[in-house]
Amino acid sequence: MNLDKTDRAILMAVQADGRMTNASLAEAVGLSETPCARRLKRLEQEGYIEGYRAVLSKPAVEIGVTAFALVRFGVHDRRLSDQFEREIQAVPRIVSCHNVSGSADYLLHVVARDLEDYGNFVRDVLRALPGVTSVESVLSLREVKRDAGLPLL
Known part of the structure; x- marks a missing residue:
């Protein structure tokens, strides 16, 4: 695993909110938007990010x-x-x-x-x-x- 501090920050941020905009992500990790988007794309291509999903409410989908x-x-x-x-x-x-x-x-x-x-x-x-x-x-x-x-x- 060859991740720097910024890569780690990106991974932690998208785990917390996979729908955050690139602008919000860039701001959260201290990058401008273009380098942030490039890093995110690289992390996806290298397999660090397997996908994105929604977390469902158990009561709403009747799981008791x-x-x-x-x-x-x-x-x-x-x-x-x-x-x-x-x-x-x-x-x-x-x-x-x-x-x-x-x-x-x-x-x-x-x-x-x-x-x-x-x-x-x-x-x-x-x-x-x-x-x-x-x-x-x-x-x-x-x-x-x-x-x-x-x-x-």
């Missing part, structure tokens, strides 16, 4: 449950894992999936309308995925910190 599902496999077969990973890509309510170490094989971040909806999802979708032998759920009682972007270490 956030859960973390610990998924375990009975047999550790590469073919089953690959199939599982392919199939979860098509499940929108799985917000993220991590292959983890420890007592579980995967940690899924899942959203649902309510507990009944989540229970049906676990029964009808998660337990039916290839390789899955058990699912343990951890329900979020409240969100203390939301994804605020990546720190630049």
Whole structure:
């Protein structure tokens, strides 16, 4: 990672507000508009910025449950894992999936309308995925910190 102080400032600013104008960004990082636009374009082309997105309001889109599902496999077969990973890509309510170490094989971040909806999802979708032998759920009682972007270490 070969980023100078200004590149880092640009990355932090666009993580905080991906819709800020180039003029606002330039002012925030202490550059004139043209050099700022060039740097931003370079950061995008070099892969530091993968994309831009909106953060939706959970209540507005009727998401009342956030859960973390610990998924375990009975047999550790590469073919089953690959199939599982392919199939979860098509499940929108799985917000993220991590292959983890420890007592579980995967940690899924899942959203649902309510507990009944989540229970049906676990029964009808998660337990039916290839390789899955058990699912343990951890329900979020409240969100203390939301994804605020990546720190630049």
